[in-house]
Amino acid sequence: MAAEPVKRITDIGPPHYEKFLHPMVKKNYGMWKYHESLAPGVLCHVAESGDKLFTVRAGSPRLLSTATIRMFADLAEKYCGGYLRFTSRNNVEFLLDNQANIEPLKKDLQAAGFPVGGTNNAISNIVHTQGWVHCHSSATDASGIVKCVMDALYDRFTHENLPAKLRIALACCLNMCGAVHCSDISILGVHRRPPQINKDLLPKVCEIPTLISSCPTGAIRSATYEGKPSVEVVEEQCMYCANCYTVCPAMPLNDPENDGISIWVGGKVSNARSAPKFSKLAIPFIPNEPPRWPGVVDAVVNIVEVYAKHAHKYERMGDWIERIGWPRFFELTGIPFTRYHIDDFRFAGTTFARSTHIRF
């Protein structure tokens, strides 16, 4: 507590990545020639030099204890000189120069409960966020839903038998910390009631002009409460985005019976074939059903299975839906089309069907 003042180190940035590269990666950096898929979760990258690097990818709950990370370190040391990486979707990848180590590594991983897969036309890990584990803002949990959905889609992770890649993401509130807005299937936590204003707390913790301007729809108006400046919410103008709560703790929206989950489909990020696109609303609301979230699980599995059955080879979810048309999507999945599906925000006018192209 009253120790010698040490010279603080700051602004050093992350360690240089080169320190962590497998020697074969370092040698062939920028000189990879092609790759092959050896099995679900197993890739082989071939360099101009002829070198072959093998990657074994395992699924991860992302929320990892140091014990598990150390277990990964053990495996990396056992099979690949200690070299490993994580992916942009939170899987772990072991980098091997010896093909013979692939099977033993897979066995060890499976024994430890970590499935190998997620490559090519498998469903990879669900990008997700904090939920009830850590965030104040969440309308639903994150890790729990991911666990249940991936339990149900386990075979889709370990097999590459979909028409194309299928990316699922989850965000526990409209801030959308996972790239939920451009996923084949998005699971999104939503509120359905306006903020409950804590009028006593408000003047102490919030700046009123900032609060008012935070509302995308202008639903927050200045008001007075017990003679002091406060705000009120025009309920019909509120669409429960919780941005007011983000800037002001005195505006919580949590409501166990009215919070829940919406499902969005057909987004993508890659430029392969079609341009990147947003996910669109499929199911406006499913109640929160901990601990096993059956409603969400069924909804996602249903969409995956209908897609798997009907899409053409190489067709991402959104491209498939665009080919068959949205009415057919709702018909095939049995999802009801409601007033909520019709956009009414800024660009709503661009989403009306402005042609007579109709399938009957």
Place this chain on the structure above:
Amino acid sequence: MAAEPVKRITDIGPPHYEKFLHPMVKKNYGMWKYHESLAPGVLCHVAESGDKLFTVRAGSPRLLSTATIRMFADLAEKYCGGYLRFTSRNNVEFLLDNQANIEPLKKDLQAAGFPVGGTNNAISNIVHTQGWVHCHSSATDASGIVKCVMDALYDRFTHENLPAKLRIALACCLNMCGAVHCSDISILGVHRRPPQINKDLLPKVCEIPTLISSCPTGAIRSATYEGKPSVEVVEEQCMYCANCYTVCPAMPLNDPENDGISIWVGGKVSNARSAPKFSKLAIPFIPNEPPRWPGVVDAVVNIVEVYAKHAHKYERMGDWIERIGWPRFFELTGIPFTRYHIDDFRFAGTTFARSTHIRF
């Protein structure tokens, strides 16, 4: 003046169309089977009954004297029992039951200066508006420009040698009384200076709240002038749409040196193949150059010729441009791309290029 009060007839609507139908039309109404094109401007409709109706279509300046209308009546009587019609693009159509009359009718029409054509993949008549002939609102003339452009495109009216239909429309101000916003090529009169407020007249002829709310961009603010309520225009917020002038005569925008013409391309109305779509900006401004409007004529002819050369069969202007991409359109036509081409109105965000799909 002080005559006997006659019983006024009102609210009778137009005469019933049946009165004006050719007997063959009446007989086969709703029972046409197919049609064939016999020559540019000449169609043959075949009924289930086997009857054949021949149509000869002639171009028209739309602005017609009674003398010319009587001349059409003469021809109709001479060749087709007095039956004729006008089209939705202001051409005149003679309806014949005797094929032998086609050639003599064509000869008479041509002798009178009325070209036969406009069918199929020809350029049909230019849908247009009043211009300096009758409207107070016009930023340019209408009939004069149409005349000069059609003079230049005459052979495209009398021949069906384009990849697809090519529809040109003209409107002399942003009210767009011709369906200019969905044409293959649109010619649109534009102002480029804010309204000149006639402050003395204003309070007498205009309602100030209506005036203020008429401005799409909120550029008009209330102000006082000599103690009386008036308005002022925030010049940077004005985009010269003239809607204020429409509701208030004291806000004229006419300005000989700054008024002129813009050219828009790639719109369509039909649902054939692709959905209907808006025309997009090609050339932001060409000065008014009466009497022969060389700038506009050259611009339109250039676009038509580049299209004729590069588009595939059945490809409307907009479909062609979408296939090759807008950068290529600007390259092929030599039209410069400017800041004005980038949208900045309501839906601007939907027009930014949100992918890496780029041709180099």
Place this chain on the structure above:
Amino acid sequence: MADETKKTPKLDELEKGPWPSFVKEIKQARKVNTMCDDLLGQLETSYEEKKGHWKHGGIVGVMGYGGGVIGRYSDMPEKFPKVAHFHTMRVNQPAGWFYTSKALRTLCDIWDRHGSGLTNMHGSTGDIVFLGTKTDELEPCFAELTKEGFDLGGSGSVMRTPSACVGQARCEWACYDTMKLCYDLTQTYQDELHRPAFPYKFKFKCAGCPNDCVASIARSDMSIIGTWKDSIQQDDAAVAEYAKKGMDIQKDVCDNCPTKCMSWDGKKLTIENHECVRCMHCINVMPKALRPGKERGATILIGAKAPIIQGAMLSSVLIPFVPAAELLDTIKELTSRIWDFWSEYGKNRERIGELIQRVGMANFLDAIGLDPVPEMVSAPRDNPYIYFKKEE
């Protein structure tokens, strides 16, 4: 006479060239009507000065009507007194713009007596436009018109003159009787046509098939566009004939089908009608072989308009399919609910399409009692700003 004739060196340039000249038309009218001389004079001035010389319209019309006449005054009345007044009269065209020579002569005679002798055949909305007359000729001209069975069309905040493509009168593709519907709507709404009672204008256009030869989807607040529900009628022999005559069925027809639901094996054309979006392309290309199905009707769309104020709009799907026989009744019922809503909530000079965007399509549907269907949208919303209702 010769002296009175204005010199028009600029306009004379527009008599040159092969396309018929509107200047020739005005000069021709000048032979019988001196108004046209001043019109030429003023127009020549515009051509010299590069600006219009008409004043903002005033309110003129015929007794008991609030529309049908556009008031127009010269801003140089001293110089061109004969066009000091130069109002237009919009005369409601017969559906489909069909005429007999006799009817045309009647109109010409009336207009020569009461106006400039100049017309537009036709205006962009579809009316016969009588181009230029004085205030005190309006009523007599109207009397003669009605006597001959003609009436005025619309202007101002009224239902505007409906129009229709040629439809079943001459087109094999018309999926309903456009001219009849147009006529019936015009007659049904005579009051709404002549007496402004709306927030703004409201236009109907009737097109017999998705080719939309009256541009209804671009220019009418309510667009009624013919379509069919069953399969395209197909005549295999005729297909073979097209092929024999040199048509490349694969390239010209199948490859241009937007849903790629057609296939051609060199002998037989197969259409997966379940996937067809009724774009008309294949039918357009092979009119002898393919025809719209037999279960015919129309799609009803809402909201097209020019740019002012909220930007131009195309109409959007409101009812995907109404059988032909039910069209008139359905439209009448629908329209009355729409007009009620618009009259109550529409702002001054707000078109129905703008109002729908402002209040939201779902609220609009609620108000007019229609259920949402996915055919109404090109895609569901992509933003999560959903106004959930309390009761649910």
Place this chain on the structure above:
Amino acid sequence: MADETKKTPKLDELEKGPWPSFVKEIKQARKVNTMCDDLLGQLETSYEEKKGHWKHGGIVGVMGYGGGVIGRYSDMPEKFPKVAHFHTMRVNQPAGWFYTSKALRTLCDIWDRHGSGLTNMHGSTGDIVFLGTKTDELEPCFAELTKEGFDLGGSGSVMRTPSACVGQARCEWACYDTMKLCYDLTQTYQDELHRPAFPYKFKFKCAGCPNDCVASIARSDMSIIGTWKDSIQQDDAAVAEYAKKGMDIQKDVCDNCPTKCMSWDGKKLTIENHECVRCMHCINVMPKALRPGKERGATILIGAKAPIIQGAMLSSVLIPFVPAAELLDTIKELTSRIWDFWSEYGKNRERIGELIQRVGMANFLDAIGLDPVPEMVSAPRDNPYIYFKKEE
């Protein structure tokens, strides 16, 4: 010890099933760290009550930094005192998320000493997320991290931790060195990363090719996506081999090309490279036969973000092509102009993409000194509301 362990019947359900369980992870951590017991207790409460029990974050952090720590407090501190504070530390990941086992062990050791022993590998932005500690552990933990060569990542209104796809380290398609660019940008902007000075957050993501394996176009204010300018490198023998092995080149490759610029005559694949939009499909499908061209670099795009406030955005093209060698300098220059403009005109909590929509792309381009090019738009404007400049 056994007594202290919270009962978690609901959470226990989440230990079932084949997918690795986060509950197991928390329970594993509980073995060494008692914080996790209270975390389980609170989480079980959330699972019972269907609501979160965290309070809105307060401002906590390490000395001299304005970001990198997310303050978090329980709203039931009496019941779960060990998570009364439960802040996360965002530790800047090494580019490409490469590690040695040694580095991982170092991180684990530090975190076991100073925090919950729970992590996210990794957070959505890319950071190593140390999940849960007390305020007074922040500074000691930071000291140990920096000593070992690690530093904090971003939070708040700063440049956020940049991230990159695996790129040239293991991918044959990387058109520039994503990891190096990511590292260089992170180092260049250390001050902007740690000390909030912007209207809001600013994210960079580096993807080596248009497959965009870091979702940069969806999630970064500036997206740098590799591409090439010349022709696709083509190995005809390898194409033939794919065909021999049963690939349907016509159907699988050519028919899926968005510009249909490929043709296959059964022997030879021809690409009209002039028409290619570099979508990657054909290369993805035949990695042995086709490769990006040799003239490599990147497209720079601007403005992606999540929905709040103006709706979600994808990045849009700002510079169609920058050669790989010029990338770092170009981005640095461009970024400084963009940040200047944003700092001056951006409203509080306004992302750059929102600012551009608000002021107009053309004005933004003027301000940062870029000429407009048609590659920036999917189509030119369709409305005639043009702000003409006076000088022209």
